[in-house]
Amino acid sequence: MNTSITWRLALAGAICSVVLPATAQADWPSQPVRVFVGFPAGSSPDVLARIVTEALSERLGQPVVIENRPGAGGVIGIQQMLVSAGDGHTFGTTINGPMTTAQRMMDDTGFNVAEDIAPVTLLATSPLVLAVASASGIEDLESFIAAAGAEVDALTYGSVGQGSGAHLTAELFAAEAGVSMLHIPFTSYAEVTTSIIGGEINAGFMAPSAAMSFVEAGTMNVLGITSSEPFGQAPDVPLIAGNAGLSDDFRAELWNGFIAPAGTDEAIIARLSAEITEILSDPEVQERMLGMGWQVAPGTADDMADRIAADTEMWGAVIDRIEAQ
């Protein structure tokens, strides 16, 4: 019974995919488009999504509605997108975690990235900066590595949780620099910041936008940035790559991307990808995103798929190392 239904569905799908693409794209979008965001209204993934969907709705001639389904580091939003999938008008945005590391950190995410998700395009990337309290007297990467290397776990660092970008970035950095630091998990960058300034912990990788105002106030020093090129919002911060004995290709970035449920018409994905790329080329959009600490990163669906594959491998190796300890 089951097989016969599956067969019929498959047959119907095959017929549709032969007959419909041309009309599907011509009519699309024929109804409001929904975009699931796995973070609450006002969070930075939400605001990035809103900047894009605002322009998208003008270009598509249909309302583009954001549905916030926060929880489990963005995983709930993707689950909810997949539940509502199938009408060709349901999409989502995601941060890197659910696409690259969540499968390793959670018992069951309820989806498989390779089978269930169709990448559309990256939206923006954000590097992290390594910050210490200015009271520590540490002013550059070399003296930081020297202090951290004095003995095992000589320094502590804060992150926004086990397996978070800030945690994995710090472990990647420590492995490359040949040091070992003690990880102290927090729940938000705000807590990490307070703890660094209060002198409770020594360091942390954090968003440039959050750290720079403390640098200006003279309470924090930032020692390096994890991007491969100087970053617009913090142009004076030196790259970690190629500095203090670290390799030239050191790069660790958070990213935000636009996704579709697997099975979405490829012509629709290509159209969306092209529209978003044009939106991201608008200097005003770029400036708004940069103000929040995000650098636009337009590209094709394939570029995003490559990024997912590369990051899954890179962070997977870091997680292997943490688990082996």
Place this chain on the structure above:
Amino acid sequence: MNTWDSLLLGLSFALQPHVLVYCILGVLLGSFVGVLPGIGAMAAISLLLPLTFYMSPEAALIMLAGVYYGAQYGGAVASILLRLPGTPQSAVTTLDGYPMTQQGRGGIALFTAMVSSFSGSLIGIVVLVMLAGWLSGLATRFGAADYAMMMIFGLVAASTIGASRPAKGFAMITLGVLLGCIGTDVNSGAQRFTFGHAELLDGLNLVALAMGLFGVAEVIANIRNPERQSIAARIPLRSLLPTRDDLRRLPLPILRGGTLGSFFGALPGTGSTLSAFLAYATERRLARQPERFGKGAVEGVAGPEAGNNAASITAFTPTLTLGIPGDPIMALMLGALIIHGVQPGPMMLEARPEMFWGLVASFGIGNLLLILINLPLIGIWIAMLRIPFNYLYPAIIVFLCLGVYSVRGLAFDIVLVAGIGLAGYLMTLAKLSPALLLLGFVLGPLIETNLRRALLIARGDPMVFLERPISAGFVLASMVLLLVPLWKIWRRKRAAADF
């Protein structure tokens, strides 16, 4: 710039017509959504956020802040008249507010809540203006060890609130702490009691828990008990006005609650929850007849209401001067500012004094408006109780489900609220205090996380709790609270033995 100039700058800013309009809009909306059970400031601010993209950052902040503290006024209405607290701090208000309603003194309870909220906010504003610099540094002086011991002190101090017997109180706190364990453990990343449900990874939904334990449980209890359904119809009009005796009891609890609240509000985290519970515990300990509490004591409404409103004012200091939001709603407001390219942080007071002081001035204006609007409305709110229960209760349940659903948009949470409601009803039968369960639920995970974090940072040395002065102070205070009653019992026994 001295304090006086700062205030004048703030006033001249906040009194500009377009800013004033947004302030009025914010407080009106806030007190309206606050009354609707479960639909609190969080939902309202999330909905308004996209609109603020088109406003100036100052106006946006002032409007959203108005919703935030306005909702506290409205929240008191639902807590006192219907036993529907949307937050742990308003759960404290139900402890004596709802019994007052049952005695036909609901109008007096509302009056007390409004006046205390207003006075508490004023105390918060005065403290904020006098000590802005000191308050903003407070958060960085508190480390993990200090937070852990402060919250343990809070639990110890509040442990007997609303419980018929101390053992029952401790049992409820423990149950709350256990429920708080559900979700992802911050320190290890392990998933506890989630049974494979991603919906539970971030823990139980607090709004669902509060609504189920109080609201749903109360509705079930009233359906079973026809006598309680008719109380509302007997309220005489004169009960809207407080007696001279009621008024005489208000000033000191308000002053104490407001002071406590101003201090704890400036600590990011659970400032306003802790201050409401501590204000209540303080009043009960100082009262000549502590047995009146839980049965409709006005001090039990005045202290906590003054406390949580003062806390909601000073809570803006860490948000704006450190960029550290104390709760999810503050995080939303921070988000709204960042969207406008304003980065709250240590430079805020210097870089945008008009915004900071304008906000402070708007607190004063907003609270004045709130009390002027809300006092005349008391009669109307009381009239709501005259709605026949077969219309009122289904409406309550619908609003409550809407409110719970609005937090995350998951049907899972509605099923959760139904289950919790049933458990809550069984708890009422056994005379177990849901307020203490909520306190344990909120503080438990924070105590655990901070305790383990402190030990991790100290490389496992427990002396860290005695070496840090703030932490040591709270340890000492907790010991005193625990030992004094034991010592009293011991002395009584010895006196009895001497005969």
